[in-house]
Amino acid sequence: MLSLSPAVADEGMWTMDNLPTKQLEQRYGFKPSAEWIARVTQASARLAAGCSASFVSADGLVMTNHHCANACLDELSPKGQNWFQDGFSAGGQPHEPKCPAMELDRLDRITDVTDRMAQALDGKQGAAYTSAQKAAESAVQQECVAGDPTDWRCDVVTLYHGGRTALYRYKRYQDVRLVFAPDQNIAFFGGDPDNFNFPRYDLDLTFLRAYENGKPAKTQFFPFDVKGPSDGELVFTSGNPGSTSREEPVAQLELLRDVELPATYGYLSTEDGVLWQYGRQGAAQHQEAQNVLFGVENSLKVFTGWLQTLAQPETLEKKRQNETELKQWIDADPARQKQFGDPWAILAPAVAAERSLYARYSMIEGNRRPAGFAGQLYGYARALVRGAAERAKPDAQRLAAYRDANLPAVEAALGSPAPVHPALDETLLAFSLTRLRQTLTADDAFVQKVLGTESPDALAARVVGGTKLGDPAERLRLWKGGAAAIAASTDPMIVLARKVEPDAMALRTRWDNEVDAAEQRASEAIARARFARDGTGSYPDATFTQRLSFGVVKGWNENGRQIPAFTTFEGLYRRATGSDPFKLTRQWLDAKNRLNLNTPFDFASTNDIIGGNSGSPVIDKNAHAVGLIFDGNIHSLGGDFTYDGATNRAVAVDTAAIVEALKVVYRNQSLAGELERGHL
Amino acid sequence: MLSLSPAVADEGMWTMDNLPTKQLEQRYGFKPSAEWIARVTQASARLAAGCSASFVSADGLVMTNHHCANACLDELSPKGQNWFQDGFSAGGQPHEPKCPAMELDRLDRITDVTDRMAQALDGKQGAAYTSAQKAAESAVQQECVAGDPTDWRCDVVTLYHGGRTALYRYKRYQDVRLVFAPDQNIAFFGGDPDNFNFPRYDLDLTFLRAYENGKPAKTQFFPFDVKGPSDGELVFTSGNPGSTSREEPVAQLELLRDVELPATYGYLSTEDGVLWQYGRQGAAQHQEAQNVLFGVENSLKVFTGWLQTLAQPETLEKKRQNETELKQWIDADPARQKQFGDPWAILAPAVAAERSLYARYSMIEGNRRPAGFAGQLYGYARALVRGAAERAKPDAQRLAAYRDANLPAVEAALGSPAPVHPALDETLLAFSLTRLRQTLTADDAFVQKVLGTESPDALAARVVGGTKLGDPAERLRLWKGGAAAIAASTDPMIVLARKVEPDAMALRTRWDNEVDAAEQRASEAIARARFARDGTGSYPDATFTQRLSFGVVKGWNENGRQIPAFTTFEGLYRRATGSDPFKLTRQWLDAKNRLNLNTPFDFASTNDIIGGNSGSPVIDKNAHAVGLIFDGNIHSLGGDFTYDGATNRAVAVDTAAIVEALKVVYRNQSLAGELERGHL
Known part of the structure; x- marks a missing residue:
């Protein structure tokens, strides 16, 4: 498509x-x-x-x-x-x-909020765009949940890459x-x-x-x-369907093919080997590793398919041609030029920023692989540290995951009695820290701040060995204690996450403003032009x-x-x-x-x-x-x-x-x- | 270049x-x-x-x-x-x-044998080309070693992708x-x-x-x-310098970029994870894994650099342009057309054959990663099984590694007292067998023949556990016993290698004839045309x-x-x-x-x-x-x-x-x- x-x-x-x-x-x-x-x-x-x-x-x-x-x-x-x-x-x-x-969520209602969101974002760029978007989304969600976030879930969903915005309301079980x-x-x-x-x-x-x-x-x-x-x-x-990239601009697909996909594939392949060998150490380890291993091997097959598809020159060639035609259509008419501008001119610096930030962002702040800080326990620590800081802000200024409407889900995850396997967690954290150093090099000031004189293995052993975050009650205590409890904590995993947080948030902000906001603006302009030319009659990329x-x-x-x-x-x-x-x-x-x-x-x-x-x-x-x-x-x-x-x-x-x-x-x-x- | x-x-x-x-x-x-x-x-x-x-x-x-x-x-x-x-x-x-x-080899003399080799190969193709080449190389080497393969080593070296052939004679220490x-x-x-x-x-x-x-x-x-x-x-x-691909035709570089490099990179990445985790199991395992791990991580960095270089469109674009100009230069003159033909027309089916054979060849017969049969012990078994069969042939018909001139090196390697680490060997074999099944699928008749009803882990454990090939004396006994000793052996690693050998040799033959011979002919024609147009004054790709x-x-x-x-x-x-x-x-x-x-x-x-x-x-x-x-x-x-x-x-x-x-x-x-x- x-x-x-x-x-x-x-x-x-x-x-x-x-x-x-x-x-x-x-x-x-x-x-x-x-x-x-x-x-x-x-x-x-x-x-x-x-x-x-x-x-x-x-x-x-x-x-x-x-x-x-x-x-x-x-x-x-x-x-x-x-x-x-x-x-x-x-x-x-x-x-x-x-x-x-x-x-479990059951879809209850779809409401079109395209105009309302467009009005809120009109003329905004960079940081102003990001914060206006957060504020508008938060307001729409608050209204929709109507004070009952336990029973209702409301997601603002961007369809057709911003061609349309919809509010999806779910009955929540x-x-x-x-x-x-x-x-x-x-x-x-x-x-x-x-x-x-x-x-x-x-x-x-x-x-x-x-x-x-x-x-x-x-x-x-x-x-x-x-x-x-x-x-x-x-x-x-x-x-x-979770997500597809069928309408993604070619510049972003090239970045995916040349930079992001190889990095992800390499990380996952190595993690696959780590988990495979971990599982061979005994029956208990085999069982512990099984779920993560399934996810890793499944992703690996998917990404292998992606690499193969994107490596075929015709895949991107057709899309390139399609973009050229659309650009020619815009440029053929001054009114269209005025209305849609040159979306590819907005896109180019955003993709360049993504290319230069990617390695650092993925290691320090990204929430998928490759990652510099892996494992369940670090994930808990990060949610606690970040959640405490975010909850202290007005709802509209928070990251989406920590808006009031989403807090029940965060709290449920933190309170989950799901067992943590410390040896596996230590392995995954040590591996990711090794990758962190390898990717950013031992000369990097952030790497030096995190590792100090410890090796990745030693650091992972110390923080996993010393943390109490394996206990759901302790996690909920810190969650409820908010910023004061996080600041007072001497739990080594919390201390590590606190140390990472300023760099991580700084990267997140840059990424949101320099990459995501601009890519979204460009995609939207492209999508709106396509709508104007072709009318409706097709389907948007997948959005879960x-x-x-x-x-x-x-x-x-x-x-x-x-x-x-x-x-x-x-x-x-x-x-x-x-x-x-x-x-x-x-x-x-x-x-x-x-x-x-x-x-x-x-x-x-x-x-x-x-x-x-x-x-x-x-x-x-x-x-x-x-x-x-x-x-x-x-x-x-x-x-x-x-x-x-x-x-x-x-x-x-x-x-x-x-x-x-x-x-x-x-x-x-x-x-x-x-x-x-x-x-x- | x-x-x-x-x-x-x-x-x-x-x-x-x-x-x-x-x-x-x-x-x-x-x-x-x-x-x-x-x-x-x-x-x-x-x-x-x-x-x-x-x-x-x-x-x-x-x-x-x-x-x-x-x-x-x-x-x-x-x-x-x-x-x-x-x-x-x-x-x-x-x-x-x-x-x-x-x-240790010290270069003693370089002799140009371009004309002699060209004469031997004149007008030959496919299997005839391969066997004429073997025969001519063997003759040249035999003369050069002059009956003293212990003190002298003679390699026939193809330079400028066949533009020139040289005989390198080394003093052997x-x-x-x-x-x-x-x-x-x-x-x-x-x-x-x-x-x-x-x-x-x-x-x-x-x-x-x-x-x-x-x-x-x-x-x-x-x-x-x-x-x-x-x-x-x-x-x-x-x-x-071992090898470079600066003069390699673009079609082969594309295949490398799109198929062979991703497969190699994926295999090495996973092996990296396996070895890393193996080394974390204890001090002894750490030491055992160290050398292999160094090689794997070193290769990974190299291949990452390759992937990045080949992903830059300008890398191949310049080479493509260069080939176009050379083709135009040939086509501009009927005499040149007659002399050099259309090397790219020879190349295309060879690259297509390489593309379709690669996965199977690399798994069953290739001698680098990715591999379906890894580990030192399997390597010994393969050398013994193949060596016995090859030595039964006339020197000129053997694979290069088993010509008389090279037998001292093979025998020295088989007799090496270097310790084998069975647990590591079992791990690497189990891993490679897992890859074999993954690559060729469980529906494949060869995979079914090798695994039978065993899992890769069980097969690896049985053959590594049961083999005596960890003992240099036993290896030399089988080596000296030749085909009869190999046929009589019940050593499970030998039995496995014997089972693989017919498929491996069939693939090797197809690869040599359909891929290597044609690619070499095409490269040679391209190189000769370049010589004719540009004269000498440059250096050949690296050849160790x-x-x-x-x-x-x-x-x-x-x-x-x-x-x-x-x-x-x-x-x-x-x-x-x-x-x-x-x-x-x-x-x-x-x-x-x-x-x-x-x-x-x-x-x-x-x-x-x-x-x-x-x-x-x-x-x-x-x-x-x-x-x-x-x-x-x-x-x-x-x-x-x-x-x-x-x-x-x-x-x-x-x-x-x-x-x-x-x-x-x-x-x-x-x-x-x-x-x-x-x-x-």
Whole structure:
């Protein structure tokens, strides 16, 4: 998707208030009714931590992926048990345990605030732009939450790179309980080797339940189709794709390709090696490292796909040509010149600033990899130190994460009983500090301030060994104590975060003003020009908000070899070698003779999805659930930048497999019954 | 260096039979005499394992880098001691211990064999080309060695990408003994963080001695200048740069940039993490992993520099333009068209074959990273299995490594008493097997043949646990037993290598014929056309043969900051934090008050060097040693593709620092005396 010209094939992640009804009718003879759209909106949900989900019974039963619930499974596992690895069944609704720190959001309302935001930002630049934006967003959110941030969540969402701004209001469920999860062997059968591959044989599934006032929430839902979809059938996914860069200006994509992506890829690759070897040190270490390792290996595959896509000259060439045409269109008319200016002239210095700040910013202040300060404990310390300072400011002047509307989420995260593994945390911190020194060099004054005469290993050992932040009560005490408690603390992790904070905030400010604000202004101007030229009729880049995609169940041609759309249980047993990650549990081995081996297991479809869509329901024309998205094929990885209908495939678990497995392998008739009935 | 047009600035790695005398005279008023050239040729040497060296006394005293002798230091360390880490002094010539498996070569004669080789290859293509080449090379080498492969080594060297072929005959020293090495803390002060950085404070030095018939060899040598060079002084390096790609066709550089480099970088990054974490498991593991880790981290910095250089559009743009001009020059004249044809038309299918074979070839047969079968023990098994099969063939049909002329080196390597660390070896093999499966996928028939139902970890544990190849005697027994011994062996590592061998050899054959032979033919045609158009007057890409570079001692301007050419001992003590890798030994700390702290320590110069130049002497106009190359600055890393005289710097130890350290820190008056006198 290179422009806002009409999308072809099954491309598109459409907002619920702008569905491609004409295309659907022309291509598939399907016209979604208002009721259909409302049902799909309300039966869909997202996990705030970064996944999609759906309601599949009237009593708040939620379906998502196993890999979306792994934190909860880990946190709830009693000592000596490992629910993440071995699976879990509550054994009836009254016994469902609450997931710590899990938040489920259901979209309630979309309001267009484009004009209001534009008015607030009119004519502003740099720091003035950033602070006006913060103030306006904060005001809009405050109104929307209406004094009840526990029940409502309101996000200001920039769509079409600023072509439009919308306020998304969500019903917030913070009491989410665990119903059922299969074992990790079947949830992630094939492990990293099979990740993003197809044919696939995964039951990547967890059932949760949303509660209100201590009781199962009453919800709209997708009735469960126990037969699953057919080859060639029109299907939809309703989920929350995290982000795409299909409309991103070429200058930013070049920076990504040449600087940011190689740095990220290098960091992740090394971390992959660190965690792999950490996990080989023993069974406990293997378990500790597992979740982080999964995330790292998953990202690595994604970034490998990005690198490959961006390395193809034609990827950026087409986008470059598109920008040239748009610029020519603007320049052809003085009125347009006046209206849109030269967005690329605004962009150039911003991209130059990003290029020169990137290494330092990512090491000291960035919140993703590469990072100079990694690990859960440092993350807590940073949130505490920063949160204390930010909360002392008026709401409108704070960083978004610390506005009043978001404080419940921050506090819930700080109070999470999720276990911290000190040895793993020390390893990750020592590794990141090593990278910090390597990236900024030992001559750097900030590096010298942080390390003093200590080595990265020694510093990490001292602060992880000495901190009490592994204890949620201590974290909440410091949180509640605010700035005074932080200033008085002698906890070495807090001391370290305090030392970093001035440099980090200074970089954040520069980044916000010199990079983000200008890039946003430029993107907005480009987007507005595109709107003026092409009109609406397309979809905005993904923003971790609800989107509908359409497509058909379909295999593809891989270098002359036809890959079928479906796999079956029979294929699973054929692929199982008995060695990790191709190993089945005894339960699955024993069930082989009882299972209908022809049951479809996983399937591929042309739906346009991306990271964040994990856990999305696949639904049919009747808004019945027929599948559960959990992955894409290897060709879907370029989807951040472009959609290729010939090979890009979404990968889902078939609902037929879910019901068959629940009944025959797990003998969980009550859950299977709830799915079939649609209520408890 | 983009073409054979005259090199500007101090660019160039010149062969000893084609020095840039005109440039030297014009720029520096220096005209090397025939005697000067002969002295420089004969006082220089190389370590067959991949470093440069020089003779610095008449009694065979050899100067090279600490990091070039680490294998010897490791291998010779008595149980409970660590000479690599703690340093070594023989305490007098009679006590110098022999380095196992170390070979030193001194260039004796260069013979042009261009015409002879061209005749042998005339009109041949694909498999016929490869086998004619093997046969002709073998014949030339056999004649040159003249039945004495122990004393002489003869390499057929392709220069100017086939524009010229030369026979390099070396005097071979296989009795090389250890004289002196400082501790690793000072040899590699600043470690990986400072590697390829400058200012720098390293005494990266080892002294060896070449022996003949059990006595110190009598050699030409570079008299030692105990004052070192001055700022701005004309200096030369005489060493063996390993390889550069300055004349490589663009299509091959694009493949490198887009496919091979990212794969290599990813593999090395992950291996870096694996080794880093392995080393954190304990002191013994730290020591075991150290050497491999050094190599990995060093390569990573190099490849990072490559990636950055190749990502700059202008790097390839200039080369592309140059090729276009050459093609136009050929096409402008029917006679030229007839003579040179269209080399790019030959190149295109070869590069396409390389692109499609690369992943499989690198995993199964390639001898560098990424690799599907890593570790010392697997390497031994492969050499034994392949060596047995190759030795059964006529010399002219064998792979180069197993021709009669090279068998002494293979046998010496197999017989090396260097310790094998089974846990480390198992780790590296398990890691590479994981990569093998990841790269070729679990669906691949070869992967299934190798792994069967075992996981990479289980397979690695079984074959490393069960093999006897850690014992040099067992390796030599199998070597001497030849094909029969290999066929009869039940050693699990041999069994594994035997299983891989047919696939590996099939890939090797395809690679040699479809990729290498065609790429070489195309490169040769391009090189011959360039010769015809531009004449001689430039230097060939590096080939790990002796080259002279000239330049001046000089700092550079780093983003507006002037970096001085010299560091001093005073700076070393200022930089020492007491934490690894900025930690000094007690010996160095104690010596501080006795040392002349103004002694120049390391220096930068504009000489054009590259990997393989490690250990090269820096000499002055009088052919006196004034320094010892051990590194380049960060800007030198793009030197594989282009030389930028503004920022590209070689980094060397000052001879003044060497003498001062020997006398004051190590109190090694006898060695200092030999350097000052020029003999024992």
